[in-house]
Amino acid sequence: MKKKSKQKTVWLLLLILVVLLIVFFAMKSINEKKVEEEKQKQAEETVQIYKADGLKEISYEDSEGKTMEFQKEGGEWKYKDDTTIPLSESVMSSMENAFINITAVKEIGEPDDLADYGLEKPAYKLLLTAEDGKSDLLLIGSAAGDNYYLMHEDDEKVYTVSAELLSQLAWDLENIVQKENFVSVTEQNFVKQVVTKADGTETIFDAADEAQKDAVTAVSGGYSGFYFTACADYHVTEKTLADYGLDEKSRIKVVLTYKETNEDGDSEEKELTFYVGSKDSTGTYYYVQLDGSQMVNTVTVSNVETALGL
CATH class of the missing domain: 2.60.40 (Immunoglobulin-like)
Structure with a gap:
């Protein structure tokens, strides 16, 4: 009798384990589906302002006429005014990655006068040329809280974009150039x-x-x-x-x-x-x-x- 009782206990435990596994995988599947649905919802709600697989030219200008221009040669970014100056690969890669996928924080459905957004006389003009040769000119206006107003030159729509986008606009070569370092020398070496x-x-x-x-x-x-x-x-x-x-x-x-x-x-x-x-x-x-x-x-x-x- 004891032997049969033990067998019943084992089978009962196995049955409970199977049920728990079924519940676990079912919940996992439901959670994964919810995450996927949330990602899909976010993707559908995201307003794409600019997207490209890669860029071959980046140039920008401020309201005072100061410009910075870069072009890609043989897979490497060059400073257009002096292509012999070595640029930091990580800095330029970060800049390109920020510009090839620009999304809006908000789209303004029926914009007022462009002057209200600082877009009549933009603070910055950002010209992006994709690898296929197509160029887009983006106008950046005044601040909107933590964001900035932005629009395509040939479009009437106005958006707000994160200020992080503007942080990629480097105006001093000091922040872009691949700097030289001196070797490490001590009394030991x-x-x-x-x-x-x-x-x-x-x-x-x-x-x-x-x-x-x-x-x-x-x-x-x-x-x-x-x-x-x-x-x-x-x-x-x-x-x-x-x-x-x-x-x-x-x-x-x-x-x-x-x-x-x-x-x-x-x-x-x-x-x-x-x-x-x-x-x-x-x-x-x-x-x-x-x-x-x-x-x-x-x-x-x-x-x-x-x-x-x-």
């Missing part, structure tokens, strides 16, 4: 440095020379805080190098050898050549240029003079 002044005077700092231990400690200490504070010129030329004291007859040449750990965990020696020019007008920074670069950056006077042993 410093190997050697050759400093050649404009008059040809050469000074060598060698970590392998025990007699230079204190001097190496000092210069490597300068490199611990040696970083580019800002870019003074994104495209210096042979004619403008002298403006920064970076022409051959004025600059200091530095050849720095240091150790770097590779992907395999092994240490290998690297060599970096850079040039130090004059101080800026405030006397706070030196102009510095990496060999082969068209950019001029600034580094604090104290770090430069310590690192070079000046």
Whole structure:
């Protein structure tokens, strides 16, 4: 009797488990259906202002006539005024992604006079050219709370869009350019440095020379805080190098050898050549240029003079 009772209990538990599983999967299916229906409802309610698979040109202008123009070449975004200036891939990708799918927060069914929305004289004009060559000009007016009024140039409809869209309008190259970084050098990975002044005077700092231990400690200490504070010129030329004291007859040449750990965990020696020019007008920074670069950056006077042993 006990054996039969146990069997009945097992079967009862199995039956309860099956019922619970059926209920679980049924509820899961219902919830998934509700989520899908909610997504569908939101999609149907979304007002699409602009949509494209990708862009090949982006340009915008403010009310004072300042413009920024970008074009895509070989899959890379370029600054139209100077295509040699490298742009940040992540920044430009974020900008493109924001502009290829513009939706409205609200559509104004029967708009009043355009001046009421700041659209008679727009604050911004945004021209987007899709990969298929089709161009659309969007006019952006005044603020509407946390949003902004927007319309197509060739349409009478007025919308409001999130202010986040305007945050993609970068007006300073400082926020778009792919910045240069100086290498990381400390006393532990410093190997050697050759400093050649404009008059040809050469000074060598060698970590392998025990007699230079204190001097190496000092210069490597300068490199611990040696970083580019800002870019003074994104495209210096042979004619403008002298403006920064970076022409051959004025600059200091530095050849720095240091150790770097590779992907395999092994240490290998690297060599970096850079040039130090004059101080800026405030006397706070030196102009510095990496060999082969068209950019001029600034580094604090104290770090430069310590690192070079000046």
